Amino acid sequence: MLPVGSVNPLLSAASPLAKIDAPLPKMPGVHLGAAGPVPAEGFGRMLDGLVASVDAKQVEAQAITKRVLLGDSDQLHQSVIAMQEAGVSFSLMVEVRNKLIESYQELMRMQV
Amino acid sequence: MNLISGIDLSAGALAAQKTRLDIVAQNIANAQTTRTAKGGPYQRQVVSFETEMVRTQGATGGGLQGIRVAQVTTDRSPGQQVYNPQHPDASADGLVTMPNVNLSQEMVDLITASRTYEANLSVVKNARQMAMRTLEIGK
Numbered sequence: 001m002l003p004v005g006s007v008n009p010l011l012s013a014a015s016p017l018a019k020i021d022a023p024l025p026k027m028p029g030v031h032l033g034a035a036g037p038v039p040a041e042g043f044g045r046m047l048d049g050l051v052a053s054v055d056a057k058q059v060e061a062q063a064i065t066k067r068v069l070l071g072d073s074d075q076l077h078q079s080v081i082a083m084q085e086a087g088v089s090f091s092l093m094v095e096v097r098n099k100l101i102e103s104y105q106e107l108m109r110m111q112v
Numbered sequence: 113m114n115l116i117s118g119i120d121l122s123a124g125a126l127a128a129q130k131t132r133l134d135i136v137a138q139n140i141a142n143a144q145t146t147r148t149a150k151g152g153p154y155q156r157q158v159v160s161f162e163t164e165m166v167r168t169q170g171a172t173g174g175g176l177q178g179i180r181v182a183q184v185t186t187d188r189s190p191g192q193q194v195y196n197p198q199h200p201d202a203s204a205d206g207l208v209t210m211p212n213v214n215l216s217q218e219m220v221d222l223i224t225a226s227r228t229y230e231a232n233l234s235v236v237k238n239a240r241q242m243a244m245r246t247l248e249i250g251k
Contacts, residue, residue, distance in 0.1 A: 050113075053113045054113075057113075074130075075127060075130075077123060077126040077127070077130075077233075077236075078123055078127075081119060081122075081123055081236060084116070084236075084240050085115065085116055085119065088115050088116060088240060088243045088244060088247070089113060089115055091244065091247050092115060092247060095247050095250050098250070099250060
């Protein structure tokens with residue numbers, strides 16, 4: 001199975017979505033909220049971390065299941081629980097992605 | 113990232129009940145064993161549990177109390193004496209000391225372990241359902 005983290009079109013520099021991370025252009029005389037420093041870690045970095053941790057959960061579940069199937073461990077419940085945890089975190093990731101795509105499409109539909 | 117809360121506790125409880133089931137299985141299997149490596153008839157094993165601090169929670173203060181197997185002890189009560197002179201382990205007066213395993217007691221232990229396991233499985237199932245329902249907010 002292809003690891004989940006390896007397919008990440010959202011973060012490639014060529015993608016227009018990468019520009020979501022870019023700091024807002026500075027306009028003279030306009031202050032947007034608190035004028036703090038732009039955080040070094042953008043949303044894309046956070047999303048990357050989310051994908052990586054979901055992938056780690058899948059790998060962990062696979063490893064535990066493999067141990068059970070090979071007879072090295074008799075902790076059947078741990079295997080099933082790890083699989084369920086991986087499933088739930090994957091659903092969370094899908095939800096975040098859906099929300100992101102939705103907001104991107106909303107922006108694209110905006111009248112200029 | 114810990115999405116399903118309290119899952120570590122339930123996993124520990126499941127493992128503990130599984131150990132208990134294994135010990136019950138061992139007791140029932142050796143209900144007629146009159147010779148062991150240590151000499152004498154088999155003696156019933158008893159499992160006891162203890163709490164285990166799983167992790168400290170930030171918001172609610174106190175940590176969550178998990179469970180683990182504390183120790184497996186031997187039941188020292190005397191076994192039943194049966195008159196059976198043909199038995200190779202019979203004493204000079206023809207009496208054989210049987211293991212102190214009481215089958216009805218083991219069956220009760222078995223059912224208790226099984227039901228406790230089921231209860232913990234329900235907790236796991238509900239915790240997962242709660243997480244999935246929460247994710248359905250966005251739909």
